[in-house]
Every structure is written in C-alpha cells, then in structure tokens.
Amino acid sequence: MKHSYRQVDTKKNKNRAEHFQDKKFSFRPYLPLYVLLFIVFLMESLFLTIHREINLDEGWYLYASRLVYEGKMLYKDFAYTQGPVFPYIYGIFQQIFGTSIYVGRLTAMFFGLLSLFIACLIAFFIGGNSAVLITLALVMTTIFLIVQFSFVVTYSLASFFLMSSILIMLLKMKEQYKIFLSIFLLCCAIGVRLSILPVLPILILIITLKSEKRMQAFVLSVITCLVSLSLIFLPFYLSAPEQVVYDLFKFHIISLPFSSRLYSLFTLILNNIVDFPFAIMAFFFSLIVLFNKRPVSIKTEFIPILLALSIPVIFILHLLPFGAGSYYNTLLVLPVAIFTGWAISRIWEQMKNMPRKPFLIMVITVVFLNLMGQVDILIRYQLVLFKHGDSFYLEKPLQEIEEAAEIVKQNTTKESKILTLQTYIVVEADRSVMSGYEMSIFASHPFWDTATCRAFSRINKEIVQEQILKKFPEMIIIAGEDFNSLNISADEFNKWLGTNYSLLRKFDNFGQFNSTLFILKRVEP
Structure with missing residues (x-):
C-alpha cells in the first residue's frame, strides 16, 4: 500500500x-x-x-536625493521622514x-x-x-x-x-x-x-x-x-x-x-x-x-x-x-x-x-x-x-515650476542659499535651501522651541525671523500656505522684510495649493 x-x-x-x-x-x-x-x-x-498636478513632496524627495550625493547624512544633517x-x-x-x-x-x-x-x-x-x-x-x-x-x-x-x-x-x-x-x-x-x-x-x-x-x-x-x-x-x-x-x-x-x-x-x-x-x-x-x-x-x-x-x-x-x-x-x-x-x-x-x-x-x-x-x-x-466654470481643461503644471525656476536661476548664483518651503522650485533651479527647510511644509514646527527645531533640522517662527533679519538670504520664495504652516501673518512677515527685499515676480494660483507665490530678491545697498 x-x-x-x-x-x-x-x-x-x-x-x-x-x-x-x-x-x-x-x-x-x-x-x-x-x-x-x-x-x-x-x-x-x-x-x-x-x-499630473505638482506635489510638494516631489521637492523634498528629490532634494534629499541630491544632498546624500553631496555627502550629507540623512536624519543627522537634514530631516527626512x-x-x-x-x-x-x-x-x-x-x-x-x-x-x-x-x-x-x-x-x-x-x-x-x-x-x-x-x-x-x-x-x-x-x-x-x-x-x-x-x-x-x-x-x-x-x-x-x-x-x-x-x-x-x-x-x-x-x-x-x-x-x-x-x-x-x-x-x-x-x-x-x-x-x-x-x-x-x-x-x-x-x-x-x-x-x-x-x-x-x-x-x-x-x-x-x-x-x-x-x-x-x-x-x-x-x-x-x-x-x-x-x-x-x-x-x-x-x-x-x-x-x-x-x-x-x-x-x-x-x-x-x-x-x-x-x-x-x-x-x-x-x-x-x-x-x-x-x-x-x-x-x-x-x-x-x-x-x-x-x-x-x-x-x-x-x-x-x-x-x-x-x-x-x-x-x-x-x-x-x-x-x-x-x-x-x-x-x-x-x-x-x-x-x-x-x-x-x-x-x-x-x-x-x-x-x-x-x-x-x-x-x-x-x-x-x-x-x-x-x-x-x-x-x-x-x-x-x-x-473652470462648466468645462474641464488640462494643464502642464511643471511649466509654472520651470518658469519660477528660471527666474531663480537668473537672479542667484549656484552657491546661493534660498529661504523657502517651496523646495521643488529650488530643485528645478539647481539651487539650495537654507538649513532646516529641506522638507518643505513638513520642515515647519511652529510650536516647538528653537533648540528642539535646530536639533531635529526643523524651523519655527523665531528661526525664520532671525534668518531674515540677521542672515539676509539672497532670495526668499514664499507662498500663501507657508504663512499658515509657519503660524505667522503676512503683515508680520512684511515687517521683517522691511525695505531689504523687492518683489521680482508674483504668481497666482501656483502649485499644489493654487495659492499666491512671491519671489523676493534682496536689495543690494
């Protein structure tokens, strides 16, 4: 058997x-x-x-992909989730x-x-x-x-x-x-x-x-x-x-x-x-x-x-x-x-x-x-x-990113550090953001104290104010959603700028959140 x-x-x-x-x-x-x-x-x-509509995540993913080949260490030198x-x-x-x-x-x-x-x-x-x-x-x-x-x-x-x-x-x-x-x-x-x-x-x-x-x-x-x-x-x-x-x-x-x-x-x-x-x-x-x-x-x-x-x-x-x-x-x-x-x-x-x-x-x-x-x-x-109204239409959303990036290229050098949470513009322009801004909107922790923000490569209102008033970045790019993310008002932000920055370009209905984008250039004395 x-x-x-x-x-x-x-x-x-x-x-x-x-x-x-x-x-x-x-x-x-x-x-x-x-x-x-x-x-x-x-x-x-x-x-x-x-x-496909642009997404802010694309900027910090690609920026991280660049930084690691520049010798930066994930998590230690910049945030990455x-x-x-x-x-x-x-x-x-x-x-x-x-x-x-x-x-x-x-x-x-x-x-x-x-x-x-x-x-x-x-x-x-x-x-x-x-x-x-x-x-x-x-x-x-x-x-x-x-x-x-x-x-x-x-x-x-x-x-x-x-x-x-x-x-x-x-x-x-x-x-x-x-x-x-x-x-x-x-x-x-x-x-x-x-x-x-x-x-x-x-x-x-x-x-x-x-x-x-x-x-x-x-x-x-x-x-x-x-x-x-x-x-x-x-x-x-x-x-x-x-x-x-x-x-x-x-x-x-x-x-x-x-x-x-x-x-x-x-x-x-x-x-x-x-x-x-x-x-x-x-x-x-x-x-x-x-x-x-x-x-x-x-x-x-x-x-x-x-x-x-x-x-x-x-x-x-x-x-x-x-x-x-x-x-x-x-x-x-x-x-x-x-x-x-x-x-x-x-x-x-x-x-x-x-x-x-x-x-x-x-x-x-x-x-x-x-x-x-x-x-x-x-x-x-x-x-x-x-x-738009009763009809639908197609866009090529990367065109406006490329247009903004071209303005950045023309008005900065490759060594310039830009203050912005709009990381995808910086990536497209082949430029760099200031330390702490690498993760775009996820970089902002408005309710953390400054010491904790620095330890974890994040930013808050105090850090942004200090960087604008003391470091005078060559360019600032800010969008409507960034004010909410940083927990600051537009009026307060304008006071920090004073007469040190001039408006290069304004974009309406820009990016993932269809907000207003401002590209600001430092005024040289």
Whole structure:
C-alpha cells in the first residue's frame, strides 16, 4: 500500500510539472497583446507624468536625493521622514541626467513599468495567461495607481522591490540563494517604505513552512533579515538615534483625543471604500477562492497565501499615521491584482465543462466599472483635470515650476542659499535651501522651541525671523500656505522684510495649493 501511494504521488507531481511547462511556453500567442497593453500603460504613464498636478513632496524627495550625493547624512544633517533607500536610488538618476522634476517623474515611471512587468511574471507563474490578463486589466484601469507611479513618491520603487522579492520565490535556483535574495529585496522595500515591514515575518514564516529543511531555512531567513536591516538602518541610527526615531516613527503618529482619532479612522476607511471598491471586493473574492472547500497547500500555493496575509496587514498599518490618505493603498493594487488574477484563473480552469460566457461578461463589467470609478477620482481630486466654470481643461503644471525656476536661476548664483518651503522650485533651479527647510511644509514646527527645531533640522517662527533679519538670504520664495504652516501673518512677515527685499515676480494660483507665490530678491545697498 505504501508503494502504491508513492506511485500515485509521483504521477501527480509529473502531471503538475508538465502543466507548468506547458504554461511556460504558452505565452507566445499572447505576446502581441501583452506588448500592446504595456504600450497603453506606458502612454498612460507618460500622459500623467506631464499632466499630473505638482506635489510638494516631489521637492523634498528629490532634494534629499541630491544632498546624500553631496555627502550629507540623512536624519543627522537634514530631516527626512521615510526610509533611507529612496534618496540613494533616485539620486543615481539625478546624478546621471541632472536635477529635474521631470527626471524624477520619469524615474518613478521607470520603476512603475518594471513593477508591472514583474507582477505579470508572478501572475503568469501562479496562474498562467488568464492571471496575467486579469492583472493587467485591473492595473491599467486603476488610474490612481498609475498616478502614484508617475510622480516622485515612494510607491513605484517600493513596489519594485516588493514584487522582486515575491518573484525570487518562484524562480528555479538553490533554496539558500532564493531565501537570501527574497529577504534582502523585501528589506530594501522596507527601507523605502516602512509600512511593508509586517510582510517580513509573514515571508519568513512561509519560507520556513515551505522548506524541507525548516530549521535551516528559518535561521538563514532571520540572519539575512537582521543583517540586511542593520546595513540599511543602523549607520543612520548610530549617527543620530533621536532624529531617526522621530523622523521614522514619532513624526507619523500624532497623539489625538480618542474621539478625534476614531473619527479620523472612520473617515479614512470610508475614503478607501469609495476610492477602491472593486479592489476591495476582488480581494475578498480571492480569499474565498483560496480557502473554499479544500485544504490549502503551503507548498503549491505559497504566493496566494503570502498575498492573502500581507495585503490586510499593510492596509491596517496604513490606517495609523495621522493625515494618511486612501492613496497610501495604491501600494496594494499590484498585490491585489495578482491575487485576483490567480483566483479568476483558478475558477476559469474549473469551468472547462461549463458555460464561461456569463462569468467573462461579469469580469469585463467589473473592470469597466473600476475604470469609471478611477476617472471619477481624477476629477474629484483634481489630479489631472481642472474645472473652470462648466468645462474641464488640462494643464502642464511643471511649466509654472520651470518658469519660477528660471527666474531663480537668473537672479542667484549656484552657491546661493534660498529661504523657502517651496523646495521643488529650488530643485528645478539647481539651487539650495537654507538649513532646516529641506522638507518643505513638513520642515515647519511652529510650536516647538528653537533648540528642539535646530536639533531635529526643523524651523519655527523665531528661526525664520532671525534668518531674515540677521542672515539676509539672497532670495526668499514664499507662498500663501507657508504663512499658515509657519503660524505667522503676512503683515508680520512684511515687517521683517522691511525695505531689504523687492518683489521680482508674483504668481497666482501656483502649485499644489493654487495659492499666491512671491519671489523676493534682496536689495543690494
């Protein structure tokens, strides 16, 4: 009887191997379609790279990417509230192609394309062509994701490392190499965006349970994890422990009264439901497929299990930071798309002897409704389309940044230190801001005392006043929202300026907040 069981098991494994080999080469008939879909995704990304509204975050991300290659130390020499990997990666492209917001956006688009390509490979390995097509359909119609992949924020780079980590688990290589690379790449993703951290213990658990040599796999996973995280974070912690703890953790968690926190949490959950209704439904649908009426094998379905466990923990973690938005969860769109692609491919296979047309119509309808909802997001958040009266129009928001940057270039030298929270103008002009202003609006802590501000590379009203009255910066650039951020009035600010500064240029409806921007030049005696 024992011998008979082994014969059956060997036959199953052989059939499974043949099935996998068939799928491996069956992508060729679909190749023209895949190429076409990637071209469409590329065109969507290029359109959004040009037309996506400017965001103040782009300035301080790119400015940090420049400073680290000038020898500055993150957290110690200037404030930076994300993991340390991003500036060193983006800084490479800035060094090669020049400091520019367009270069930064194209870099984001590049990693977005790579992330999608890797996601499609993962979908293909676990579900075949049907899984790839569903993954592409969901991603290409979730325009909110493409928006986040088309400007300078952490999502595309974090997705690239996360997808790469998952893909490694599917490749044919020695187990120890697979474990090392997968854990290391996931640690790099954590080094870009800390919210990915909960995936690490889940991945280690799955690696351990999946391995034939569990203790060896567990030890190697833990050692790789500790060494990788130490290499990424420890040098910065040793140089500035208090600043690292504040920038990476305390900054994101602000104490609020229970009622305010509860209201904020409820509002955020509601916004996620409104912005990602079909992604949420797709996730729960995939969960049902994974756990419905059959034992789940960690050996053959470790990727769906990894996705099923990782997606909700990242979602929950994204609810914690004060000021978090639904856009945080664009990071989860690729994992949800892969998971859904796998689930639908599984159902499609089970329907071989059943009419498939109604199911196909349902899937196409959901994808179409997802697209309609995402177009609504573009309009509602005014990310691309801007309303004027009863009509909508497109802008190229970087043009006004370039125009302001040109004025800065013409009236300053490369060594000039500019007093401004509008960091993206300084980046585009290839100039520098005064110490403490590196993080744009997040640099301002109006209720901190001056000593604390200096220790954590921040500014307050007293510091700004001192810099204007005693250091006489060559140029000052200030926008309407900056007065609120610094907790000062325009009249008070004008008193500090006195007759020492003249107005070079005034921009109306400028930047992310459509406020008035003033460029002021020091009057030489």
